[in-house]
Amino acid sequence: MTLKSLLFTIALILLSNAIFSQTRQDSIEIRQTALDYIESQHKPNPAQMEGALHPGMVKRTFWKDKPTGKDYIRETSTESMVLLAESYNKNNDKFPPSPKKEVKLLDVSERTASVKLIADQWIDYLHIVKLNGSWKIINVLWQFKDISQH
Secondary structure, eight states, rough: OOOHHHHHHHHHHHHHHHHEEEOOOHHHHHHHHHHHHHHHHHHTTHHHHHEEEEEEEEEEEEOOOOTOEEEEEEEEEEEHHHHHHHHHHTSSSSSSSSOEEEEEEEESSSSEEEEEEESSSEEEEEEEEEEEEEEEEEEEEEESSSSGGG
């Protein structure tokens, strides 16, 4: 391979990475989307929750039916989460004074991201998609840190 071919190949790789990868701004916006999701529950803010979620978002967890002892999947919709953000912490008694909210970007592509959100009692895995220039949560899989709470 000639030097000219090698330089051309390197330039092509660098250019394709610049064109097809996420930007620093995307990472900031993805992190903010995850924070909007949890912070809208800390200080009741349904508009903030609605802004973070895609209208078709589905949130899932495993649950145990106490009488039968069988596990099953529980689902929550965007509409339910917006209502939750409005009412869950109205008395300011559901979170400590400085709630934990650790956001880990697990994988980020040009239009999709997988994020782990570690909050006080919960672990949430978020799938976030970029649509029309905005990052929105489309899927959530969560659990209590203490799984006996399920």
